[in-house]
Amino acid sequence: MTPTVDSTQARPVPVADWVTIPELHADPFPLYQRMRAEAPVHWVPAVNRYMVTDYAACHTIEQDQERFSADESGSLMKRAMGHSMLRKDDPAHDVDRKSYGGVLRPNTIKRHWNAVFEQNCATYLERLEEAGPGADLIAEFAAPYAAENLRIIMGFHNATQEDLQRWSQTLIDGTGNYADDPDVWAEAERSSREVDAAIDEMLPHLRDNPDHSLLSGLAHLPIPLEAIRANLKMTIGGGLNEPRDALGTTVWALLSNPDQLAQVLAEPSLWSTAFEESIRWVAPIGMYPRESTRDTVLEGVLVPKGARLGVVVGAANRDPKVFDDPERYDINRPKQPHLAFGGGNHFCAGAWVARASVVGVAMPRLFDALPNLRLDPDAPARAGGWVFRGVLQLPVLW
Numbered sequence: 001m002t003p004t005v006d007s008t009q010a011r012p013v014p015v016a017d018w019v020t021i022p023e024l025h026a027d028p029f030p031l032y033q034r035m036r037a038e039a040p041v042h043w044v045p046a047v048n049r050y051m052v053t054d055y056a057a058c059h060t061i062e063q064d065q066e067r068f069s070a071d072e073s074g075s076l077m078k079r080a081m082g083h084s085m086l087r088k089d090d091p092a093h094d095v096d097r098k099s100y101g102g103v104l105r106p107n108t109i110k111r112h113w114n115a116v117f118e119q120n121c122a123t124y125l126e127r128l129e130e131a132g133p134g135a136d137l138i139a140e141f142a143a144p145y146a147a148e149n150l151r152i153i154m155g156f157h158n159a160t161q162e163d164l165q166r167w168s169q170t171l172i173d174g175t176g177n178y179a180d181d182p183d184v185w186a187e188a189e190r191s192s193r194e195v196d197a198a199i200d201e202m203l204p205h206l207r208d209n210p211d212h213s214l215l216s217g218l219a220h221l222p223i224p225l226e227a228i229r230a231n232l233k234m235t236i237g238g239g240l241n242e243p244r245d246a247l248g249t250t251v252w253a254l255l256s257n258p259d260q261l262a263q264v265l266a267e268p269s270l271w272s273t274a275f276e277e278s279i280r281w282v283a284p285i286g287m288y289p290r291e292s293t294r295d296t297v298l299e300g301v302l303v304p305k306g307a308r309l310g311v312v313v314g315a316a317n318r319d320p321k322v323f324d325d326p327e328r329y330d331i332n333r334p335k336q337p338h339l340a341f342g343g344g345n346h347f348c349a350g351a352w353v354a355r356a357s358v359v360g361v362a363m364p365r366l367f368d369a370l371p372n373l374r375l376d377p378d379a380p381a382r383a384g385g386w387v388f389r390g391v392l393q394l395p396v397l398w
């Protein structure tokens, strides 16, 4: 049970009316520094949310679904994708999460998916080399590699990796459509219908021809079609852009810090450190929502019942109370758990897949195949976003 809190000891939530969406999108980190220094939680009118930027406060929220529900009212994600496990609390969440079985877990990765990652990595590296001696590493390698991996793991044998990329982006755009742009809804709805049709076609096929994919596992369970559809749409949105962005940010960080790249090349066990430090430094999912179920106190600040909270792990991961010199990418910093994969009952179900595909395969194979890989001095990399953040373009030469 959650302990009773003494609200007389708490201070009111400060307002951060100086935060704007364009600034958040361009570079949220100076804003996070100012917010964190002032209070763990702010009311931010521009985003219509209470933004939680302090590490301890984000961690508390993740661990306490009784006080902080994932089932947000008025959720745009539910409108765009249906009611997935990500917007449910236990026990309903647990039923959906268990329906994924062992498909995304280390045993299955070792037995089936690592070979798929190797094959896909070889394909897209070959295409990259043919396109050379320069390319945008995101569009030409990271994105198709992440999409093709996810397509096969999910069991969409009737779609292409380009379909997956389009579905992922348009469904995510719907989830963030706070401006209520009808064109954005139209695109998200079109993708939603396409995903439904692809699922409807695959389920009977996989019932007769089972394989190791998510769709195949779900085809053999008595789980409502509505839940299958919502969970798979959420996984298309959550399982593609994040490994793509983690890969892009790690390459960018290492190419920008040649001394650290040299260290990693000399000691391959550091690929993992380089990856974890990169998702601490720039969390691919920078913010996700929760809703308070009662008046409560969070790290000394009074949060009212029904508050729409933004758990800003992108800010928590740079909290100087936890990480020394947090704005710096530094693979030699003391080990300290980051929050980029979330925590508690919604801890990322795809963390093993992300690590295996990026750390185990893509990073070492990329630097091995292109030993002269370097940033293009005439075309700077461009990063963007705050709810989702990553390198949008990474022009490289080799």
Ligand code: HEM
Pocket: 085, 086, 087, 097, 104, 150, 153, 235, 238, 239, 240, 242, 243, 246, 279, 283, 284, 285, 288, 289, 339, 340, 341, 342, 343, 345, 346, 347, 348, 349, 350, 351, 353, 354
């Ligand atoms: C570096 C890559 C990734 C990052 C940083 C990441 C991050 C996250 C975060 C922060 C959450 C929790 C969000 C919340 O609590 O509201 C989450 C949940 C989830 N992720 Fe990932 N993710 C990554 C890769 C993947 C991949 C590759 C897959 C699928 C193959 C995946 C599938 C999921 C699923 C199914 C959930 C929902 C878990 C639940 O509600 O119980 N993720 N992820």
